[in-house]
Amino acid sequence: MEVDRPGPGEELNDGDVTEPRQAATAMVLRDGSRGLEVLLVRRNPDARFMGDAWVFPGGALQPADRDHAAAAVREVREEAGLDLDTTGALVPFSRWITPAALKVRFDTLFFVAAAPHGAEARVDGAECVEARWTRPGDALDAAANGQMTLVFPTIKHLEELAALESVDAALGAARTREVVAVEPRVVAREGGARVVLPGEPGYE
Numbered sequence: 001m002e003v004d005r006p007g008p009g010e011e012l013n014d015g016d017v018t019e020p021r022q023a024a025t026a027m028v029l030r031d032g033s034r035g036l037e038v039l040l041v042r043r044n045p046d047a048r049f050m051g052d053a054w055v056f057p058g059g060a061l062q063p064a065d066r067d068h069a070a071a072a073v074r075e076v077r078e079e080a081g082l083d084l085d086t087t088g089a090l091v092p093f094s095r096w097i098t099p100a101a102l103k104v105r106f107d108t109l110f111f112v113a114a115a116p117h118g119a120e121a122r123v124d125g126a127e128c129v130e131a132r133w134t135r136p137g138d139a140l141d142a143a144a145n146g147q148m149t150l151v152f153p154t155i156k157h158l159e160e161l162a163a164l165e166s167v168d169a170a171l172g173a174a175r176t177r178e179v180v181a182v183e184p185r186v187v188a189r190e191g192g193a194r195v196v197l198p199g200e201p202g203y204e
Helices: 069-080 137-142 150-162 168-178
Strands: 021-032 037-044 057-059 089-098 106-114 129-135 185-189 192-198
Touching: 021 129, 021 150, 021 185, 037 069, 037 137, 037 150, 037 168, 057 069, 057 106, 069 089, 069 106, 069 129, 089 129, 089 168, 106 192, 168 185
Parallel strands: 021 106
Antiparallel strands: 021 037, 021 057, 037 129, 089 106, 185 192
16 A cells, blocks of 8 residues: 555654654554454544554553553553553564654564453544444455555565464464564655655655
């Protein structure tokens, strides 16, 4: 799926490169009747940054957070009303750094975690206005049909999750993979810009 920039609230930076803030995101998973499901929350459409985008719960580290896992647990509680059992239940999955061409930048550690049994998400109605359990492939189809706004990192992680059949498979895959920093680039082109990953044409 091709993604143009800037996304909702993302602005190109004409000045010095912004130092990325440390952040954490949790991809909370459960086994549904038709396969693996992931929790997405919809950001308030009135939000200046990422307004109306469907994202995994997450955000910047706060002074009280002892580490990235603790920040992810806090964000899941604040944005989705779910209490993950312990920070040890989160398994690092990937690390993404916002392209240097953008003003607002994050250095984000993505985790996978199993949802508490029987738990239902509850949004606060302020920062996030809706929550949805969805199969990763269904979310990608909805975005392709214009029914859901997804941003580049969310799309790429959903594509990876779509290849996994269960929570156990996702946790197992996370435990055996090497977490390497990925920093996409924004490449200008006629009519806009495109985000490319390392190894793709135009990255160098």
